[in-house]
Amino acid sequence: MTTQPFSMQGKTGIVTGLANADSIAYGCARALHQAGAEMIVTYGHPKAESHVRPLVGEMGDPELMLCDVLDQSQVDALFQRADERWGKLDFLIHSMAFAPRDDLHGRVVDCSWDGFAQAMNISCHSFIRLARQAEPLMKEGGTLITLSYYGAEKVVDNYNLMGPVKAALESSVRYMAAELGPRGIRVHAISPGPIRTRAASGIQDFETLARDAETRSPLRRLTTVDDVGQCAVFLASGAGQSLTGSTLYVDAGHNIRA
Numbered sequence: 001m002t003t004q005p006f007s008m009q010g011k012t013g014i015v016t017g018l019a020n021a022d023s024i025a026y027g028c029a030r031a032l033h034q035a036g037a038e039m040i041v042t043y044g045h046p047k048a049e050s051h052v053r054p055l056v057g058e059m060g061d062p063e064l065m066l067c068d069v070l071d072q073s074q075v076d077a078l079f080q081r082a083d084e085r086w087g088k089l090d091f092l093i094h095s096m097a098f099a100p101r102d103d104l105h106g107r108v109v110d111c112s113w114d115g116f117a118q119a120m121n122i123s124c125h126s127f128i129r130l131a132r133q134a135e136p137l138m139k140e141g142g143t144l145i146t147l148s149y150y151g152a153e154k155v156v157d158n159y160n161l162m163g164p165v166k167a168a169l170e171s172s173v174r175y176m177a178a179e180l181g182p183r184g185i186r187v188h189a190i191s192p193g194p195i196r197t198r199a200a201s202g203i204q205d206f207e208t209l210a211r212d213a214e215t216r217s218p219l220r221r222l223t224t225v226d227d228v229g230q231c232a233v234f235l236a237s238g239a240g241q242s243l244t245g246s247t248l249y250v251d252a253g254h255n256i257r258a
């Protein structure tokens with residue numbers, strides 16, 4: 001077990017978006033568990049259950065729940081369960097994104113309204129909805145974290161439709177941070193470098209992005225889900241108490257390159 005420099009002892013929260021052992025959600029849940037947190041971990045589709053169930057040991061045997069953010073009854077059940085178990089929440093990790101393949105693989109100029117709306121709904125507005133339901137449970141403050149990507153800020157080949165969607169997500173983080181800050185609720189986006197996950201496999205020519213990150217990032221390494229998990233722990237722990245509204249790059253420094 002890795003030694004954690006930051007403590008999450010006594011903290012309780014929700015980690016969403018676990019699909020398999022490659023998921024960023026897995027790195028976050030493992031790191032949060034190692035720091036002492038208790039969690040409910042959610043997966044988005046019933047078919048994922050056989051992949052995620054064997055992973056519970058490394059996450060400290062959290063409760064697993066199915067939570068498709070398009071199904072409000074599942075979202076309600078999630079927050080009801082957190083309320084029953086702990087009566088409070090300290091953190092929530094939103095680690096999910098989706099865009100229909102045809103829209104994702106085409107030009108932004110050509111994307112359909114339905115595809116755009118669906119991508120915004122699952123990848124951006126769901127964070128706002130989850131935050132709204134988490135707020136009353138974050139009685140002593142808390143931390144809300146979502147996942148973004150550099151394609152929000154600059155044009156990255158093949159990131160296409162997800163660029164404007166992640167830009168909206170990062171802007172939402174800033175507005176939510178301003179609105180929830182007076183209640184002690186901090187809001188962040190973590191922006192990792194390319195990681196080989198199922199979601200990433202939907203990006204055309206993803207391997208070129210990964211190779212570029214590995215060979216040109218200042219630290220000459222690919223980001224791992226554990227790197228993202230460590231950052232999530234730092235942000236959610238007391239060490240992050242004076243930070244909010246930021247988009248933090250966890251990308252071996254790749255974002256400083258032209």
Ligand code: NAD
Pocket residue numbers: 016017018019020022023024025043044045048067068069070094095096097098122147148149150191192193194195196197198199200
């Ligand atoms: P992943 O495929 O492991 O996770 C994506 C998750 O989104 C899956 O668990 C999936 O079930 C979930 N999801 C999709 N639709 C959903 C819905 N309707 N309801 C609930 N969940 C739903 O891939 P990942 O790379 O771990 O992705 C997690 C986040 O990290 C995403 O926001 C992604 O954009 C972001 N991100 C990934 C990378 C990368 O290179 N992998 C880089 C930067 C940011």
